[in-house]
Amino acid sequence: MKILMVSRFYPPRGLSGYELRCASTAEGLQQRGHEVTVVTSRVGLRSQDPLLETIRGVQVHRVLTEYYYQGPVDSWAPTFLSSKDLIAKFPVMVPRIRKFLQARRQLADVDHFTQILDDFRPDVINWWSLTGLTKAILSAPRMRGIPDVYCADNNWAVENFVRGVTDEWPTWTTYWTKDAQPRDEQAEQAQHEQDRQRPSGPWLRRRVESWLNDLEAKLVRRGIATTYSKFSPSHVCFVSDYVFRDSVEHDVFYPSTEIIHGGAAASKFYFRRPRATAQDGDPIWLLYVGTINRDRGLHTLIEALHELPPQARALIRLTVAGDSDDEAYLQGIHEQVRALRLADQVVFLGRVVVDGMPDIYRCHDILVVPSIRMDGLPLRMIEAMLSGCAVITTGSGGAIEIARAADLPLFRKDNPPTLAKVLEQLIRDRKSLNCIARRGQRVALEQFTCDRMVDRLALAMRSLIEAKRASLCAAASQP
Numbered sequence: 001m002k003i004l005m006v007s008r009f010y011p012p013r014g015l016s017g018y019e020l021r022c023a024s025t026a027e028g029l030q031q032r033g034h035e036v037t038v039v040t041s042r043v044g045l046r047s048q049d050p051l052l053e054t055i056r057g058v059q060v061h062r063v064l065t066e067y068y069y070q071g072p073v074d075s076w077a078p079t080f081l082s083s084k085d086l087i088a089k090f091p092v093m094v095p096r097i098r099k100f101l102q103a104r105r106q107l108a109d110v111d112h113f114t115q116i117l118d119d120f121r122p123d124v125i126n127w128w129s130l131t132g133l134t135k136a137i138l139s140a141p142r143m144r145g146i147p148d149v150y151c152a153d154n155n156w157a158v159e160n161f162v163r164g165v166t167d168e169w170p171t172w173t174t175y176w177t178k179d180a181q182p183r184d185e186q187a188e189q190a191q192h193e194q195d196r197q198r199p200s201g202p203w204l205r206r207r208v209e210s211w212l213n214d215l216e217a218k219l220v221r222r223g224i225a226t227t228y229s230k231f232s233p234s235h236v237c238f239v240s241d242y243v244f245r246d247s248v249e250h251d252v253f254y255p256s257t258e259i260i261h262g263g264a265a266a267s268k269f270y271f272r273r274p275r276a277t278a279q280d281g282d283p284i285w286l287l288y289v290g291t292i293n294r295d296r297g298l299h300t301l302i303e304a305l306h307e308l309p310p311q312a313r314a315l316i317r318l319t320v321a322g323d324s325d326d327e328a329y330l331q332g333i334h335e336q337v338r339a340l341r342l343a344d345q346v347v348f349l350g351r352v353v354v355d356g357m358p359d360i361y362r363c364h365d366i367l368v369v370p371s372i373r374m375d376g377l378p379l380r381m382i383e384a385m386l387s388g389c390a391v392i393t394t395g396s397g398g399a400i401e402i403a404r405a406a407d408l409p410l411f412r413k414d415n416p417p418t419l420a421k422v423l424e425q426l427i428r429d430r431k432s433l434n435c436i437a438r439r440g441q442r443v444a445l446e447q448f449t450c451d452r453m454v455d456r457l458a459l460a461m462r463s464l465i466e467a468k469r470a471s472l473c474a475a476a477s478q479p
Contacts, residue, residue, distance in 0.1 A: 007128035017379030028454035041066035147464035240398030269386040292324035297370030303416035361387035369393035385440035
């Protein structure tokens with residue numbers, strides 16, 4: 001199969017679980033003999049960096065604009081167009097110019113994308129993280145007859161279609177939807193009065209409408225949608241039952257769906273520990289992995305350490321691996337550690353490169369996941385389990401599916417006492433701690449490996465391609 005994958009980020013840039021799963025899938029498909037090309041954003045790209053590179057055998061095109069990290073679409077407008085005086089003097093013209101510049105930027109993204117489509121000629125398109133990318137490219141598969149599969153790791157579609165976040169949709173679609181808008185008699189009267197005072201107005205308006213009609217025809221010929229429509233891929237693979245249920249609860253439905261649990265690479269993370277995870281009297285090494293911000297709950301873990309009895313607390317060591325996008329929160333964490341006199345027991349590693357994470361997991365006993373937010377399916381939990389770490393979690397979002405499968409200990413969100421109670425029990429009962437680690441590793445190998453995820457996704461893609469071929473053959477046999 002020839003597979004075109006689209007993702008907001010791609011390693012080595014943007015290293016959340018979503019992007020890491022995308023990269024693992026691309027490499028896994030390539031290793032299975034499929035031809036894979038990835039289209040992603042230019043975030044982190046320097047002027048001298050190439051737009052096309054090969055990463056572990058996968059071709060990666062970094063050509064799209066990312067509208068969150070690179071600024072809102074109208075930020076490319078000249079500075080003087082933001083002048084309040086200019087906007088007050090030309091209240092109609094200035095917004096239209098800014099809108100035109102926004103449309104031009106998105107059209108450039110579409111040109112890059114459709115050119116890659118024409119050159120590569122994929123059998124199937126595989127969407128990944130779409131937040132921040134222009135949604136003008138989403139109609140290309142349908143208009144070109146290419147089946148597409150969306151790997152849904154978050155609730156992006158819910159944000160767009162239910163809560164009305166449509167900033168990334170192409171601005172030019174509003175030009176051809178005026179007939180659907182309610183009639184504004186006051187605006188029509190004002191327009192009639194303006195036409196009476198300026199006879200050239202109707203002529204100019206007809207010329208603009210003619211130009212817009214010609215533009216619409218050109219866009220359609222290039223495979224670009226000119227009207228707003230909901231994202232409806234041929235097939236959707238949800239990373240967890242939680243993400244699927246969240247979509248259904250908000251009335252966001254797709255014609256074909258299945259749940260394929262995300263996985264981690266067993267070849268990279270599996271580790272057979274030479275002895276029991278921890279013996280009585282040995283220090284217990286805790287690990288926190290991920291972005292340091294409030295909804296990830298690191299403050300809960302720090303407070304829980306303080307609430308442990310002194311003897312249990314003396315055996316605890318905590319490693320924090322991750323950076324922060326909230327400097328105020330990070331500073332508060334450091335102050336919390338100093339105030340609770342835990343500085344000698346807490347080590348901050350900062351951001352750790354992906355290739356360094358297996359060694360980090362292997363020298364720790366327990367991964368603590370105190371997340372408050374609704375994660376799709378935390379990749380760090382699976383990586384730690386494969387490495388022989390015991391995992392304890394709040395079970396927030398899709399994490400509960402991993403916890404139930406491996407019978408992991410749970411504690412309440414944003415509740416240090418319940419976490420302290422679980423930690424104290426595991427410190428005293430090392431046999432239970434070792435059983436949790438071994439059981440988690442077995443379940444991760446059986447249910448949450450990257451190989452299993454890639455095989456199921458490849459099967460879904462193959463089914464779509466065969467269905468398309470059967471449909472074409474049936475159509476060709478008709479008189």
